[in-house]
Amino acid sequence: MREALSTDGRLYQQADLRNSVFNEVNADLTARCENSWDLAALLALHAVTVLFERSSHPDLEIFRIFEEAISILTEKMTNSFKRFRALGFRDKAIDHDDAVRTTNIRAKHKLEGELAEKQNRENTSALLELRDIEDELKTLAKLFEIQAKAIQDMTTHYKSNELKHLTHNGLPFLEQAAEKLQEYTSQTEKMIKHVQSTREDFDKLLQMVQRQAQVDEVRLSRLQADLASAQSRSVMIFTTFTVIFLPLTFFTGLFGMNTREWGGGTFLHLRTIGIISIPASFTIITLALIVAWSTRMRKLFSTTHKFFNSLILNSKTWVVETIRNLNLKAIKDIDARKKSMEVKKEKRRRKEAKRQATFLDEDFWEGHTLGREKAYQVPLQNRRSIREERVRMMKGMGSGERGTLR
Structure with missing residues (x-):
């Protein structure tokens, strides 16, 4: 143990074992140490209690810090359960939450996913914090176990016949240290159980949220299937009306043409119109079917489209860069012209000043x-x-x- 320095800070000075023993030996007349055995027992007592009972700073109250952290996480878990109960069984198709209300279905699903991800992130971070607290409490319990074993060994030696007449003042220190260690161990085990129960509750909450998400996905899939069925029904009705009016549309267009057989005059023959229109229609329909069903043609059109888009983008970039370079060049020319004019003005000013100085200095x-x-x-x-x-x-x-x- 070294002596505490003024630069160590208030926390180190209050948690310093040497200062704690020194202050009690000098201030408390009841804690008298007649020999080295009594001093060793007093040192053991202070080593056990210096961080838990002999510091007045709130940042050194170890058990209070752990209890507050566990209480905060427990409250967070309770709020998560209340929020989950308030939401209940949500229908994503007719959700009235302002945070996810939008006209775009894809944007709505994206916002719902972001909210769910945020809630899962909060619950996961709480679980990680609980795991860290449990590990630290188990470390403290292990430390108390080692200290209790050491105190028990010292008590056994102090009660031996060889040292009994020298340790009558040191035994009460060891007994008090053993009681404190037992108290600390029970308090630590109690907090560990509390942390474990809170972790189990968080695990249950995450499982419930996951099951609720699965149920919502199933319901959404069913709603999408119903929507697809309604759309297919609408398409079928539209197709039926189209089939009904298709012959009428065909005959209206056919008899509305200006041909020599029906209108006379200098119009084209119906045969000539058929020779031109029928092969052209057949060619257009064939190309459309090939593009619709051929993967290679779709890739070819997609590649061509990307090429023209990149060409247009590069052209725009080149035009913008050219205009920018011209502007930079014009700005540089203007700056150079300004600098040249300033240099000329400076030369004229120096020349005039020199001439005036020469005139004044003439004899x-x-x-x-x-x-x-x-x-x-x-x-x-x-x-x-x-x-x-x-x-x-x-x-x-x-x-x-x-x-x-x-």
Whole structure:
């Protein structure tokens, strides 16, 4: 036994045998252990009862969990019996259940089959759950049997003359453990019997459902036979009227034809019409009978029909794929055109930004120096000689005006 860690969780801490023994030895003064024999008996008692009586968490109450599971399955079985009794002997041809009410007989049978399959699936799953519970309870009973044998062996050794004076405190622990094991065993056997009875009831229910399904199938077959008989009677009546009016129809069509013998004029002779119509009718009737009674011809027509259907389907698929590819190509072209325009706009924007940056970074004197190096000529009005000559002329004109005034 190792010490429980804080990371083990609450369930493990409550089901830990070491903590259970440690807490009782330190807290309960009546459970004193004077030697190792007493401690071994106390350990045996706690090993028997730690999972059944010394845990306060609801998920560790083993017997309560099994009892709740058995109660749920028993209730499900009772509801299934009530539903089966409420349905009773159902007539599938005139069933008034909204879940299977439909105008299509095939769809109706399909829905009925789905409902029956669902109910059988629920009952089968309940049977499987009961079998698993029974196996687990039998495992517990086997464990209790092994523990009871071990407790009995320990009690025999403790009552021997050699250890009797050392085990007077340990014997009550072993006796209490034996009583608990007997109680647990009887409770487990009781639940096993309950599970077995519930399983037998489910088996009976499934047998009753199966017999009811067989009876319904027989009744449905009889109703279908009655329906087929009524349909054959209707067909016979229709055939009788057809046979009665067949000669009248034949003579009406014969004497209603435009022939030269009966109508004169430029109509065809009755003989010519007979030469054309009789072989054509015979050929059509022969082909129809061959197609109706020949398996090879039916297969040939079926294969031809499938071939044309597949050809039409492939043509539709090809047209759809072609249109889709054209659309994808057009979309790709539009995207490429948009990307090209965006690239051109980006180039123009970068060029304009570069030009503006160059204009702002220009040095006037540097440009002037470069212009001079490129044979830049100073305008005439800006040359020094012209300016000096202009100054002399202005001075001469000024002195002439002063002489005139004198």
